[in-house]
Amino acid sequence: MTENWHQNLRNKNREELIAAAKELFMKQSFLKVNIKDVCLVAGVSRVTFYKHFQSMDELIFEVQMEILQSMTQFVGGAASAEMNGKQMLTSMLEAWIDYASQHPEYIKFILLFDLHYEAYDSSDELKEQYNNFVNREKERHFLLDALDIGFKDGSLKSDTEPLKTAHFIFMSMMGLLQKMSLIPKNDWSSELQDKQMANRFVGMLVQHLSGK
The missing domain is CATH 1.10.10.60 (Homeodomain-like)
Structure with missing residues (x-):
């Protein structure tokens, strides 16, 4: 007890x-x-x-991993079993935009983290811990199920390297959403325009991957 x-x-x-x-x-x-x-x-x-x-760096790494996990869980939750692969992917990417709009500070934190820890050294132990986390997440990539289902049901084009496609989508979406996160909170016009651009990008991306 x-x-x-x-x-x-x-x-x-x-x-x-x-x-x-x-x-x-x-x-x-x-x-x-x-x-x-x-x-x-x-x-x-x-x-x-x-x-x-052991240090502030360790705590900062912990927050980064928590934010990434919460983001991917939110995005993954937008897919449902009755959807085909294309619908699942579209819903997830649109949910990603909504998440970034609701939490621009999280997206900005990820951006600052990536820039800072690429430019400055941190302990080898922390780097290894974070790299292990990233590699685990890559191997079970949260977009893979939607892509795999889409390839099988024909709603997405067959892909011999779905993991690379998932990584490409992730990098492309994060680059766009990180730009959105830098818009001043009171600039509603620019925020709306960037959200419309992000949704248009999702439409183009899904159309490119679409099998029909």
């Missing part, structure tokens, strides 16, 4: 630290946030912080 209580407390503290960091990172660049800030918002001590994370 006592062991379970301590484990639950450790898990709760870890979750609170991640939630606090995420809240702060969405308000300002993670480059401006320090351990003291995170502990203050989470309501824990620095000692507790170091029980869960």
Whole structure:
């Protein structure tokens, strides 16, 4: 009983630290946030912080992985069993645009993370951990089911390398959505135009992949 209580407390503290960091990172660049800030918002001590994370970098990597997982789960949830592959892919890509419109700060965080950690060194251990995460996600790519179903039911053109197609779609969509995320919040006209452009891109992409 006592062991379970301590484990639950450790898990709760870890979750609170991640939630606090995420809240702060969405308000300002993670480059401006320090351990003291995170502990203050989470309501824990620095000692507790170091029980869960060795550095701010480790916490930043954790937030990045959580955001990517939440994004892909949201997008994947737009597909349903009664759809054919083309409909599944279209629904997922349109949901992706909606997600980016609802959470531009998440997309901006991913962009800043990628730029920063490409330009500056972090620990080899963290890089390996993140690369392992990325490789696992690539192997079970969240777009693969829609593509595979589309190839089988004929609604999408047959593809000998569906994983490469899934990666291409991911990179293309993220590039477009990251551009959208940089629009000032009060610039509704540009936001609407970019959303229309994103939906048009989805239409062109699906049409290119369509078997009919």
